[in-house]
Amino acid sequence: MRLKRVLAIVLAAGMACASLTACGSKTAESSAADTSGATTAADTTKADDKKEGSGEKKVLSVTTWDYDSSPQFQAVVDAYMKENPNVEIKVIDTSADEYNNSLGISLSAAQPDPDIIWVKDMGSMLQMADKKQLLPLDDFMKKDSFDTSVYNGAAEQLQYNGVTYGLPYRSDWYVLYYNKDLFDAAGVAYPSNDMTWDEYNELAAKMTSGEGSSKVYGGHNHTWQALVTNWAVQDGKHTVVDKDYSFLKPWYESALSLQDNGYIQDYSTLKTANIHYSSVFKNQQCAMMPMGTWFISTMIQSRASDETSFNWGIARIPHPADTETGYTVGALTPLGISAYTDEPDLSWDFVKFATSKEAANILAEQGVFTGIQTEESLKTIASAQFFPEGESNIEALSYTHYSFDRPLDPQIEEIRKVLDEVHEMIMIKQYTVDQGIEELNKRVAEIKGW
Incomplete structure (x- = not known):
């Protein structure tokens, strides 16, 4: 059918x-x-x-x-x-x-x-x-x-x-979207359904090209804190309601590294210009993008209406090195x-x-x-x-x-607000990662009464 x-x-x-x-x-x-x-x-x-x-x-x-x-x-x-x-x-x-x-x-x-x-x-x-x-x-x-x-x-x-x-x-749930035409032009194999986040970072570096307005970024992280914290809870060992947020450290360090190396657009630009993730992918400004399954409909509509004409695909979301493929958020x-x-x-x-x-x-x-x-x-x-x-x-x-992405906790909305605020401060480098984790530990403890 x-x-x-x-x-x-x-x-x-x-x-x-x-x-x-x-x-x-x-x-x-x-x-x-x-x-x-x-x-x-x-x-x-x-x-x-x-x-x-x-x-x-x-x-x-x-x-x-x-x-x-x-x-x-x-x-x-x-x-x-x-x-x-x-x-x-x-x-x-x-x-x-x-x-x-x-x-x-x-x-x-x-x-x-x-x-x-x-x-x-x-x-x-x-x-x-x-x-x-x-x-x-x-x-x-x-x-x-x-x-x-x-x-x-x-x-x-x-x-x-x-x-x-x-x-x-x-x-x-989250999957990885990618631009087939950009990969074909670069002569690089498409993302696989069994790829670690380290391999994703390496692929993002390989697929980054150009300068200025014509630059194509290897990956793209939208401004949501979920585009960092999701991968920290992907293995099911933690949630975003925790007494100690040190488990987030490697994931923020990875996101900042991608940003500093120019493999993804920087957070400040996206936030200040209010750039939506769909426009970045549709305009072929990135080769890969982690996003939810709801975006499939957006891309299908875009092709059906001739808004876009490039070929795209999806792969399972990359996984931590110590976790098997098939884990998602x-x-x-x-x-x-x-x-x-x-x-x-x-x-x-x-x-x-x-x-x-x-x-x-x-x-x-x-x-x-x-x-x-x-x-x-x-x-x-x-x-x-x-x-x-x-x-x-x-x-x-x-x-x-x-x-x-958010656990069943009666105070999740209060905690989410703190996560969002600290996420922004880390990504614009007003906090170091360690300072952000310390702030999360303190403020969430106050909300939870720990």
């Missing part, structure tokens, strides 16, 4: 957000079986609705954002109802930028709607768990002998205080159940289905990367028009271990 429409349109709307951005502006609830008859959430989120299904149908309510423009939700809802004709699913649809606030208000009323919650970000999941607004899933999982190994460690990382409040639904969209649901068993049945291999293959047809990667789903996504040709590009989408 050649998905000519899917990854040019759907991925841009669904994956580029990567569970962090917002689109759309409406708030409504509707039956997934008849989205044309949408009414306001205030009119329809009543416990009585569950008794008003047609015939003997049971009714489940799910809360999502930007439902009409998000096939990653629609596809699995429609598939579940097709397999379960005795169930009607009502969708409480809210714009992405209003979603967490609207959901918080709804849950504070402790009403049975919604039954099922798509969690937009980890911070909100922790808040809901702390307020006991999410139903623990462990008893359901134990009863069904539920196998979490299909998520390659992601399900375990979603546990909070040893309790499972959600299962992986959608997923985005990313973020998840979990799916959970409201603690106030009056349909706990049916809600669990939906969650099981929506996070299953079957659903993964269904969602792959919509260009959606899920919490489970199967050979079938990866090949479906890779069959899209303008996706890079070659088996190595399909292999690049697979991973063996998945670490969160």
Whole structure:
């Protein structure tokens, strides 16, 4: 199947957000079986609705954002109802930028709607768990002998205080993008799917050429602190919430070395000029760039619209020297159940289905990367028009271990702000690496009360 429409349109709307951005502006609830008859959430989120299904149908309510423009939700809802004709699913649809606030208000009323919650970000999941607004899933999982190994460690990382409040639904993770035409012109072999970060640095040096406005950089680091700290937590031995941040030292030294040698653009220039990573890669100003899977859609759109014409590819993200290939870093969209649901068993049945291999293959047809990667789903996504040709590009989408860029910590947003501030000071050399680590240790300890 050649998905000519899917990854040019759907991925841009669904994956580029990567569970962090917002689109759309409406708030409504509707039956997934008849989205044309949408009414306001205030009119329809009543416990009585569950008794008003047609015939003997049971009714489940799910809360999502930007439902009409998000096939990653629609596809699995429609598939579940097709397999379960005795169930009607009502969708409480809210714009992405209003979603967490609207959901918080709804849950504070402790009403049975919604039954099922798509969690937009980890911070909100922790808040809901702390307020006991999410139903623990462990008893359901134990009863069904539920196998979490299909998520390659992601399900375990979603546990909070040893309790499972959600299962992986959608997923985005880091890969390495590269410009095939630049490599061909230089007569250099493409990046492999088993490359260490030291080898990446050597390749970046080899692929750097030119001067001034015509210079091509071997690599590119966007200004996010994640483009340094991610590789320090890639092996799963540390997280960005720690008592001692000395484990970051070699990674900052590596980033500064690349910058000082001119193999990547310097942080100050990128920050001051507000240069977006997509323009750097699209304008062929760099040969390689670590970035999330959501950027695949951007490049496919770019080729489809003739904005770009060069050939590009992807490889697995490079790995530390003492770590095997296949380790990556990313973020998840979990799916959970409201603690106030009056349909706990049916809600669990939906969650099981929506996070299953079957659903993964269904969602792959919509260009959606899920919490489970199967050979079938990866090949479906890779069959899209303008996706890079070659088996190595399909292999690049697979991973063996998945670490969160941000751990499940109730104070992660405060800590992230500190990480961002110290990252900037290190990269503009207002702090030495050692001074930055000392500052992180001090300020995070104050936040955590250590």
